Amino acid sequence: MTIGNRIKLFWRRFSPLEEKLLAAVRKALPPAALPTFDAQVAAINRVQRLPHWTEIDFYHLKGGKSDWASVPPFPNAGEFPLAEIRFAVGGRRFKAILSSITGHIFDFRIQPSPSSIAFLDWDDEPVVRLLNDPLSAVASKQIAPVPKVWLDFITSHDPAMTSDWTVFDANTARFVSLESGEFVVLAEREGPEFLLHRVEPTASSLFYLEAHDATPEPIKDILHFFQSVRH
Numbered sequence: 675m676t677i678g679n680r681i682k683l684f685w686r687r688f689s690p691l692e693e694k695l696l697a698a699v700r701k702a703l704p705p706a707a708l709p710t711f712d713a714q715v716a717a718i719n720r721v722q723r724l725p726h727w728t729e730i731d732f733y734h735l736k737g738g739k740s741d742w743a744s745v746p747p748f749p750n751a752g753e754f755p756l757a758e759i760r761f762a763v764g765g766r767r768f769k770a771i772l773s774s775i776t777g778h779i780f781d782f783r784i785q786p787s788p789s790s791i792a793f794l795d796w797d798d799e800p801v802v803r804l805l806n807d808p809l810s811a812v813a814s815k816q817i818a819p820v821p822k823v824w825l826d827f828i829t830s831h832d833p834a835m836t837s838d839w840t841v842f843d844a845n846t847a848r849f850v851s852l853e854s855g856e857f858v859v860l861a862e863r864e865g866p867e868f869l870l871h872r873v874e875p876t877a878s879s880l881f882y883l884e885a886h887d888a889t890p891e892p893i894k895d896i897l898h899f900f901q902s903v904r905h
Contacts, residue, residue, distance in 0.1 A: 679792070679793045687718065687721065688718075688721065689793065690792060691727075691792040691793070692721065692782070694761075694796060695770050695772070695782055696715055698757075698759045698800045698802045699711075699756070699759065699772050699802065700712075702804045703757075703804065704808075704809060706809055707748065707808050707809055709746070710747070710748055710808070711779070711808075714734075714742075714746070714778055714779050717742070717745040718733065718734060719734060719735055720732075721733075724851075724886070725887050726789050726852070726853040727784065727787060727788050727789040728783065728785065728788075728851040728852055728853055729781055729782070729783055729784070729850065730782045731781045732780060734778075742776075742777075745778065747776065747778055748777045748808035748809065749777070749809050749810065750774070750777065750807060750808045750809065750810045751777045751813050752774075752776075752806075752814040752815050753773070753774070753776070753814075753815060754773065754774055754806045755773050755805045755806065756773060756774045756804070756805060756806055756808060757771070757803065757804050757805055758771050758802070758803045759771075759772075759801070759802050760801045761796045761800040762796065763797060764794070764797070766791070768785065768786065768788055768791075770782050770783065770784040771784075771805075773849075774808060783849060783851035783856065784851060785851060785855065785856055786853075787853050815845070816849075817844050817845065818842075818844050818845075818849065818858045819871075820842075820847055820858060820860065821871055821880070823880075823896065824896070825843065825844075827896045827897070828841055831897070831900075835900045835901070836861065838864075838904075839900075840861065840862055840863065841860070842861060847859055850868075850870070852890065854872075855872050855873075855874050855875055855877075856873050856874035857870040857872050857873065857881065858871045858873055860880065865884075865885065867882070867883065867884055867903075868883040869881070869882060869883075869893075869899070870883055870890055872890070877892070879892040879893060879894065880892070880893050880896065880899075881893065
């Protein structure tokens with residue numbers, strides 16, 4: 675991204691990339707969901723772009739804190755992927771997924787990193803797929819693809835070994851998009867530090883992420899990993 679484009683972001687709420695993605699999602703929504711979606715987009719007053727723009731978070735801030743209480747929610751109050759958008763720029767293909775949490779749109783996870791093409795035109799019309807119904811009265815929940823080696827570990831290890839970590843299973847793990855791919859967070863602790871499972875592109879090993887802006891490093895053995903990082 676050029677310095678000029680970075681400066682432009684000081685005067686605009688959304689980048690051209692975000693405007694295109696939101697417009698693409700809007701076209702895929704059922705008509706009855708549009709007033710709620712439009713109200714939520716209009717209420718966004720803080721956009722947080724993580725390093726490399728692989729994750730873009732949306733907030734409605736009130737008094738300096740995230741507060742969506744005054745913004746209409748979708749009936750579906752679960753935590754789920756709402757829509758998938760596939761598009762291309764300069765022949766390079768990208769995939770973005772918009773998530774919804776407790777009835778409000780929350781973030782785009784994008785692969786590969788779109789930061790260099792955020793102000794560029796798309797090659798053609800995107801392909802958009804609705805992944806869950808935002809109008810459903812039954813809360814949706816995405817089950818994370820957690821590897822068996824991790825499930826075996828968390829059901830058999832000494833709890834003291836991970837006492838300073840928050841450990842997740844398939845029902846509680848969340849997705850995170852980094853420059854090197856799409857990951858599932860298996861464990862985290864204050865720092866922050868993370869233990870990750872890469873789902874796209876797939877990998878046989880787990881990964882350790884020392885900080886948000888660090889590079890995930892593969893680990894060979896879970897037991898040895900937790901023994902080596904104990905404080």
